[in-house]
Amino acid sequence: MPVPVPPTPAPPEPASPPFRQIGEADVDDFAAFLLDPSRTTPVVLLSPDPHRHDGTPLVSPARLIEQIRDKAEVAVFTDQAAARTLRALIPNLNVWGGAARIIHTGATLKDTKHRHPLITISSGSSDHAITQIQKWLHKTPAAPGTTDANTGTARPDPRDRGRITYRADSTEHLRSLLAHERRKSSGLRQENRQLRKALKAAQLRTDAAPPVVYADPEQQFRYEVEQCWLRQIPEADRPRWPLAPYALGPDWLGSLHITQLVERRKILEVTVEVLTALAATIPGRQVHRMRAREERGGNPLVRADQAIAMRCHLKNQTAAAPRLMWWRLPDQSIELARVALHDDTHLR
Structure with missing residues (x-):
């Protein structure tokens, strides 16, 4: 009599990570969750490392969970797209550039960004960042209202006039509000773009070219980069967006003749965006790794010293649009390579 063979057990389903993963399609529901007045636990929201393209944050989520329990x-x-979508919906809760934000309970659309602390994180400082997060979680967030010393009851915040009251049982109500904010933000962004274009056109008409203060072309270029950085980055943000150490490749200065198609001011502005890593957060720049052959499926272009070839747009919606190319070295310093037209990908 044959011996019955026990059935092979089905392989276990992969465990889901013990943290929320928020893609662009998940942002509406996540925003409603953040604004839900019945939420009882703070949320630590991590943004992607701006130097990577796989969505990895600078702090390990699993390790952070172990520490804050x-x-x-x-x-x-x-991805960066999800961060941009939340910024459009709830500007004061946005987080970017590898930073983390602690979003306390009771969050509303009217909250100031200071009620939900932002922790900036740099490469190699994850332990310090986790310590900072732990400290903030032990603090009691500032309440939006005040307390009457005689009765001990909360007085309404004068800023609350006209504030919307949320119903804890109405997710649809929250989504409706978020949709309204999205439409309003879209209109404001369009208006902002028009104003920025007008301002830039005015600057190009009235601003003088950077003064020539050095006879040496490299010293002059470095001077112009520093001056552009000081103009572009507000003083309070400069510690977060410093200029990376950089060198000028053998073809860099000679390639700047492309100013016939792109103003030198524009090259300087995008150079500052590259050196501060801001370029990776700007959709129009389209920062990406170069390939040995600029075609689908080509191998990434890596130099013998393990430097990675990168490039981004200087202009959009232009035939043979110019590009800025650089090498990202293993120590995260930058070697500016060339400014060239779209199809000119020669690097050395």
């Missing part, structure tokens, strides 16, 4: 929930943006 049940003090807060951890959520992670899977």
Whole structure:
């Protein structure tokens, strides 16, 4: 009599990560969750490392969860697009550039960004960042109202006049509000773009060219980069967006003749964006790795010293639009390579 063979057990389903992963399609629901007045736990929201394209944050979510235990929930943006979408919906809760934000309970559309602290994180400082997050989670967030010393009851915040009251049982109500904010933000962004174009046109008409203060072309270029950085980055943000160490490749200065198609001012502005890593957060720049052959499926272009070839747009919606190319070295310093037209990909 044959011996029955026990059935092969089905393989276990892969465990889902113990933290929320927020892609662009998840932002509406996530925003409603953040604004839900019945939420009882703070959320630590991590943004992607701006130097990577796989959505990895600078702090390990699993390690962060181990350290804060049940003090807060951890959520992670899977890409920069999700971070931009939340910024359009709830500007004061946005987080970017590898930073983290602690979003306390009771969050509303009217909250100031200071009620939900932002923790800036740099490469190699994850331990310090986790310590800072732990400290903030032990603090009690500032309440929006005040307390009457005689009765001990909360007085309404004068800023609350006209504030919307949320219904804890109405997710649809929250989504409706968010849709309204999205439409309003879209209109404001369009108006902002028009104003920026008008301002830039006025600057090009009235601003003088940078003064020539050095006979040496490299010294002059470095001077212009520093001056552009000081103009573009507000003083309060300069510690967060410093200029990376950089060198000028053998073809860099000679390639600047392309100013016939792109103003030198524009090259300087985009150079500053590259050196501060801001370019990776600007959709129009389209920062990407170069390939040995600029075609689909070509291998990434890597130099013998393991420097990675990168490039981004200087102009958009222009035939043979100019590009800025550079090498990103293993120590994260930058070697500016060339400014060239779209189809000119020669590098050395």
